[in-house]
Amino acid sequence: MHTIWKGTISFGLVNIPIKLHAATEDKDIKLRSLHKKCHSPIQYEKICPVCGEEVEAGDIVKGYEITKGKFVVLEQDKLEDLRKTTEEKAVEIMDFIDMREIDPIYFNRSYYMSPNEGGVKAYGLLRKALTESKKVGLARIVMRSKEQLAVIRVFENTLLMETIHYPDEVRNSADVPNVPADDEVSKKEIETAILLIDQLTTSFEPEKYTDEYRSSLMELIESKRTGKDLVTAKVKVPENNVTDLMAALQASIDRTQPAKKMAKRTKKPAAKTKAKEA
Incomplete structure (x- = not known):
């Protein structure tokens, strides 16, 4: 499993060297945007809307918008210094709490933690302590x-x-529009709803739930892998330097032709003068 972060867990005077590994993965099927005409993948470039130029990564700076169209520019070295000051490569456990006190709306992403070199015993100690106490570390x-x-x-x-x-970072639920203040339902309706809930109540078995849309989309993709529905993106033909060179040579020839004609016209009168002298 790929390691995405290395550091230590600290609680009290105990330090545990650990590694972090992503506990979940995105299983979404990625669909590319193609040009309908030639089925080539569409490219998204970073273009300055004012200059009309493509902007390279080295020409991009970070800025914070104070008011509309006005920014405070932050230098990359200052951001790096700030990051190094706060990033101590340590997971500091501040408190131990009951998991039930945290509403699920607060949860974001999950990471597995494995012991790094020299941290096996302390890792087991924290795991056992959390299990026995039925607490979680904040x-x-x-x-x-x-x-x-x-x-x-x-x-x-x-x-x-x-x-x-x-x-x-959690938005106020009071700002959600059109939420009724009171439940205008009868006692019979409530009892019927609770009865339905009781009938559908079961133990959680995550294996029985599948992404039906993703499965159907994969079936559709597999059915189109052969036959006329399979398209090939056109490859951009590189510019032919030989053609460009020939065009330049021809343009040069065409440009010199009027000068040659003028030179011939200038020489003819001189020949007549010599004939008279003879």
Whole structure:
């Protein structure tokens, strides 16, 4: 499993060398955008809307928009210094809490944690302590130049870190439009709804749930792999330098032809003068 981060977990005076591995993966089927005419993949270039020029990566700077159209430009070296100051390569457990106190809306991404060299015993200690106490660790970590809150818990005998949103990153539910203030339903309707819920209640078995759209899309793709529905993107023909050279030579010839004609016309009167003298 690919390692995406290395560092340590610290709680109290205990430090555990660990590695992070992505616990989930995106299974979305990626569809390319093609030119309908020739089925070539469409390219997306970074073009300056004012200069009309394609912008290289080295010509791009970071900026924060203060007001519409006005930016504060931040130098890359200053951003790097700030990142190094805050990024200590450590997952610092600040508190231990009950997992049930965290609403699922706060959860973001999940990462498996494995012990790095010399951290096996301490890794097992934290895992056992979390299991016995039925608590989770609330930690702070800097990843990808962003300080994040995270929950460290045990998942199937493996330590799992789940990044969570800060409170100001969760939008206020009171701002959701058209939410009724009161439930205008009868007692009979509530009882019927609860009865239906009871009948559909079961234990969670994630294996029985599948992405039906993705499966159907893959079946459609497989059915089109052979036959007339399979298209080939056209390849851009490189410019022929020989043709360009010939065109340039021909243009040069055409440009010199009027000068030659003028030179011939100029020489004829001189020949007549010599004949008279003779």
